[in-house]
Amino acid sequence: MDNGHTVDPRTTVERFLETVISGRPGDLADFYAPTVVIEMPFAATALHPSRIETTREELRSRFAAGAAIRRYTGLDNVLIHQTTDPRTIIVEYALRGEMVDTGEPFHLNYVMVMTVHDGLITHTRDYTDPIAGARVLGKLPELLTALADTDH
Numbered sequence: 001m002d003n004g005h006t007v008d009p010r011t012t013v014e015r016f017l018e019t020v021i022s023g024r025p026g027d028l029a030d031f032y033a034p035t036v037v038i039e040m041p042f043a044a045t046a047l048h049p050s051r052i053e054t055t056r057e058e059l060r061s062r063f064a065a066g067a068a069i070r071r072y073t074g075l076d077n078v079l080i081h082q083t084t085d086p087r088t089i090i091v092e093y094a095l096r097g098e099m100v101d102t103g104e105p106f107h108l109n110y111v112m113v114m115t116v117h118d119g120l121i122t123h124t125r126d127y128t129d130p131i132a133g134a135r136v137l138g139k140l141p142e143l144l145t146a147l148a149d150t151d152h
Contacts (some may be wrong), residue, residue: 007119008054013080013089015051016114016121018094021074029060033120040126044148047139070106070136072097106136106138 016031035060062146074096081090095108108128115123134143 007117009087009089009114010080012078012116012119013114014120017075017078017093019093021072023071025063025072026060029056031121032056032059033117033122036121037123038126039124040128042127042133043132044130044146045145046149047060047134047142068100070097070099085115087115090123091118108132108136138148 012031016028019027019031035053035055036056037051037053040048041050043050046066054120072095076094076096077092081092090111090113092111093109095110096105097108098105107133111127113125113127114121130143131140132142
């Protein structure tokens, strides 16, 4: 990703965001380190683990599978915040897209806390509304069942 030159974390994040809507979802994996930790504190763990350790190639497969279902078309309200740790960037954005089969549009809000080393993402904490995500993916009944099961 860095072609032998040091890429600052903000530049990595900016390029990552450009690639999200580029129509080349597999390319997103190139922004990640060979192994990465992804945390999703708001995830319903019955549907998706709140923390995974994965590889760049596993992410590439997941991104390709996601692209078969949904297409991202735009970003709005992008705010990039630098922190006191120069390797950690917080990015807020609204993601616009459409479902591949139906063309139905969707809109999801995200906050990502990204840690970047040598131009590659090594860790993220992704915050989004799990109800909105489940609605977009047609998994709202599964989410409600998972939430009801955790109340016992």
